[in-house]
Amino acid sequence: MKIEIEDLPYIATGAAFLGTGGGGDPYIGRLLARAAIESHAAPELLPVEELADDANVYTIAMLGAPTVLVEKAACGDDIDLALAKLEAYTGRRADAIIPIEVGGVNSLVPVMAAARSGLPLVDADGMGRAFPEIQMVTYNIHGVSCTPLVVTDEHLNSLLVETGNAKRAEDLVRVCAVEMGCSVMISSYPMTGRQVKDAAVRGTLSLALELGRAIHEGRRKDDPVAALLAALESSMHYAHARVLFEGKITNLERENRGGFAVGLCDLAALQGTGGAQLVFQNEHLMLSNSAGQPLAMVPDLICVVDGETAEPVPVEAMKYGQRVKVIGVSAPPILRSEQALAVWGPRAFGLQRDFEPLEELTGLAE
Amino acid sequence: MKIEIEDLPYIATGAAFLGTGGGGDPYIGRLLARAAIESHAAPELLPVEELADDANVYTIAMLGAPTVLVEKAACGDDIDLALAKLEAYTGRRADAIIPIEVGGVNSLVPVMAAARSGLPLVDADGMGRAFPEIQMVTYNIHGVSCTPLVVTDEHLNSLLVETGNAKRAEDLVRVCAVEMGCSVMISSYPMTGRQVKDAAVRGTLSLALELGRAIHEGRRKDDPVAALLAALESSMHYAHARVLFEGKITNLERENRGGFAVGLCDLAALQGTGGAQLVFQNEHLMLSNSAGQPLAMVPDLICVVDGETAEPVPVEAMKYGQRVKVIGVSAPPILRSEQALAVWGPRAFGLQRDFEPLEELTGLAE
Numbered sequence: 260m261k262i263e264i265e266d267l268p269y270i271a272t273g274a275a276f277l278g279t280g281g282g283g284d285p286y287i288g289r290l291l292a293r294a295a296i297e298s299h300a301a302p303e304l305l306p307v308e309e310l311a312d313d314a315n316v317y318t319i320a321m322l323g324a325p326t327v328l329v330e331k332a333a334c335g336d337d338i339d340l341a342l343a344k345l346e347a348y349t350g351r352r353a354d355a356i357i358p359i360e361v362g363g364v365n366s367l368v369p370v371m372a373a374a375r376s377g378l379p380l381v382d383a384d385g386m387g388r389a390f391p392e393i394q395m396v397t398y399n400i401h402g403v404s405c406t407p408l409v410v411t412d413e414h415l416n417s418l419l420v421e422t423g424n425a426k427r428a429e430d431l432v433r434v435c436a437v438e439m440g441c442s443v444m445i446s447s448y449p450m451t452g453r454q455v456k457d458a459a460v461r462g463t464l465s466l467a468l469e470l471g472r473a474i475h476e477g478r479r480k481d482d483p484v485a486a487l488l489a490a491l492e493s494s495m496h497y498a499h500a501r502v503l504f505e506g507k508i509t510n511l512e513r514e515n516r517g518g519f520a521v522g523l524c525d526l527a528a529l530q531g532t533g534g535a536q537l538v539f540q541n542e543h544l545m546l547s548n549s550a551g552q553p554l555a556m557v558p559d560l561i562c563v564v565d566g567e568t569a570e571p572v573p574v575e576a577m578k579y580g581q582r583v584k585v586i587g588v589s590a591p592p593i594l595r596s597e598q599a600l601a602v603w604g605p606r607a608f609g610l611q612r613d614f615e616p617l618e619e620l621t622g623l624a625e
Numbered sequence: 626m627k628i629e630i631e632d633l634p635y636i637a638t639g640a641a642f643l644g645t646g647g648g649g650d651p652y653i654g655r656l657l658a659r660a661a662i663e664s665h666a667a668p669e670l671l672p673v674e675e676l677a678d679d680a681n682v683y684t685i686a687m688l689g690a691p692t693v694l695v696e697k698a699a700c701g702d703d704i705d706l707a708l709a710k711l712e713a714y715t716g717r718r719a720d721a722i723i724p725i726e727v728g729g730v731n732s733l734v735p736v737m738a739a740a741r742s743g744l745p746l747v748d749a750d751g752m753g754r755a756f757p758e759i760q761m762v763t764y765n766i767h768g769v770s771c772t773p774l775v776v777t778d779e780h781l782n783s784l785l786v787e788t789g790n791a792k793r794a795e796d797l798v799r800v801c802a803v804e805m806g807c808s809v810m811i812s813s814y815p816m817t818g819r820q821v822k823d824a825a826v827r828g829t830l831s832l833a834l835e836l837g838r839a840i841h842e843g844r845r846k847d848d849p850v851a852a853l854l855a856a857l858e859s860s861m862h863y864a865h866a867r868v869l870f871e872g873k874i875t876n877l878e879r880e881n882r883g884g885f886a887v888g889l890c891d892l893a894a895l896q897g898t899g900g901a902q903l904v905f906q907n908e909h910l911m912l913s914n915s916a917g918q919p920l921a922m923v924p925d926l927i928c929v930v931d932g933e934t935a936e937p938v939p940v941e942a943m944k945y946g947q948r949v950k951v952i953g954v955s956a957p958p959i960l961r962s963e964q965a966l967a968v969w970g971p972r973a974f975g976l977q978r979d980f981e982p983l984e985e986l987t988g989l990a991e
Binding site for chain 1: 780796797801
């Protein structure tokens with residue numbers, strides 16, 4: 260299938276949901292992707308199974324503060340340059356583009372890149388959600404080198420980074436992104452088709468599309484949250500999904516620390532005396548009940564949506580008094596391996612807990 | 626001629642003098658260069674005139690806090706890697722090494738690189754002294770592109786930077802240097818022999834050697850400062866040189882601001898009531914008399930030496946009560962062009978003055 264302009268609002272909404280509060284506002288990415296498709300062509304969405312084993316697949320993503328993106332990257336030349344530089348350095352032309360993450364704006368930057376370059380876009384990503392850092396991808400966990408990695412900005416300055424490990428690349432690129440104006444394009448994790456088959460979370464772009472469509476169509480009928488849950492249940496990766504809490508926001512502590520939106524959010528039940536608490540660092544990390552017992556934790560998806568419209572609510576848009584539903588979704592198995600949890604389990608974010616699957620915490624497994 | 630181990634103390638002393646208070650302590654560079662010559666070979670010092678017009682000449686330098694260098698870069702693999710990466714990227718093997726600056730530690734890092742690689746070292750540099758930033762070189766002023774530029778660290782991480790201008794490269798490399806542990810190796814300004822002939826300040830490494838030898842030999846006789854001045858007078862570039870003030874340090878304000886050692890230093894005459902003031906930012910920027918009249922200003926060289934031994938005193942080693950002589954040296958003409966003054970004249974460092982040559986300020990021209 261091709262990604263058409265009328266698909267973009269659905270992908271944007273679905274990606275905002277899978278962004279679990281972070282990943283940046285896909286609205287901006289949607290406008291950029293729309294412009295790219297209008298001026299070039301609708302890109303092909305390629306199932307992982309159809310990739311040749313020796314295909315060259317390059318990621319493309321925005322790194323930095325997504326809020327800055329709207330003012331900076333209207334032209335896309337920085338995206339083209341990042342790909343061209345990585346091709347020049349590896350000496351291999353790209354055969355396809357793949358996202359780093361499906362949650363948020365970085366689901367749509369690759370759509371833009373694919374439209375501009377005429378390359379197919381692989382229907383997969385390296386997170387199955389959003390995470391804040393470059394090393395937090397399945398590609399890294401499966402031994403794909405993060406570098407050579409190219410950074411570009413809108414003035415067409417470029418950096419080529421080569422490091423021994425992805426966390427080192429992350430730290431370097433982060434300071435460069437700030438110096439280059441808080442938002443850059445990166446092309447990294449050059450992979451073969453074989454590596455994509457081993458390492459990627461499959462089918463996630465079409466999942467974002469389906470989830471977004473379910474929400475939009477659910478609004479025209481009766482219950483968008485129910486429509487969303489039904490769509491999640493029919494997906495191959497996300498085995499468990501349910502509303503874990505419904506209530507209103509009664510307290511919100513949110514600050515910028517080390518470039519992250521860090522904080523917590525208290526919720527009170529609309530009826531009765533129950534409560535819950537969300538802890539977040541860009542993305543939601545944990546949901547606990549009023550007794551302090553966890554109901555879901557990272558890397559399981561903790562998604563806050565508007566109680567009526569099922570519109571995903573990013574961390575930066577949460578506000579006092581807002582009525583929301585918190586939906587827990589079990590992370591794909593590839594995100595829950597021991598190696599994976601070392602990179603993005605609760606302890607990787609400073610929480611003093613080992614990971615417990617939400618289906619066990621909430622009795623969904625029975 | 627070859628640079629032998631017994632030349633290194635002279636080059637180190639001469640380079641400390643030409644560093645005009647900054648450029649980092651060449652003692653560390655001397656130890657590293659000594660080790661490189663011992664384990665490899667004494668490098669050839671090549672006069673600019675003997676370079677082929679189509680030779681590929683690459684700079685190598687340390688960037689960051691020189692104080693950190695002693696703990697980090699003992700092995701030199703980072704230097705080799707920087708050169709190898711720049712060669713790989715340009716597709717042209719280096720035929721010779723050239724320093725960026727002659728003042729301070731970066732006079733000796735290229736000696737180390739030349740010894741390790743077996744390449745000749747060009748007897749020239751891009752400053753004829755020390756300046757704090759990458760764009761402050763004659764290569765830049767003569768239109769040589771600062772990039773492609775390679776940054777490496779002791780863990781053999783590497784960055785390749787490509788930018789539209791050298792100041793942009795400087796800003797990017799600076800934040801990377803901090804992230805990479807405050808000290809990195811850079812290889813930049815890839816040039817042809819023809820470009821070196823047009824853009825470099827010639828003969829400055831052999832000058833550093835001569836100045837250092839004059840100081841050391843002067844100590845064995847009577848007056849090392851007089852010996853130093855005599856050596857300066859016989860150099861081709863530095864037409865005017867004299868002791869502008871002699872006294873002791875009576876006040877010192879020195880702080881770290883934006884990664885620079887910024888401050889001022891008051892001096893009082895040993896006899897009588899005269900005084901003077903030095904203003905510095907890593908290097909000395911201006912010397913004024915007690916009436917506030919300037920006696921010398923950047924890019925002319927303002928060099929503080931011990932009053933007895935003529936040992937150059939770096940800004941970080943100045944202390945209360947120290948007896949010093951302040952020597953003014955006219956900068957080579959290539960450093961005083963209108964284009965050059967825009968990059969490193971007094972206003973480039975925030976001083977509200979136009980450049981005036983020290984020979985006019987002090988009546989030396991008559």
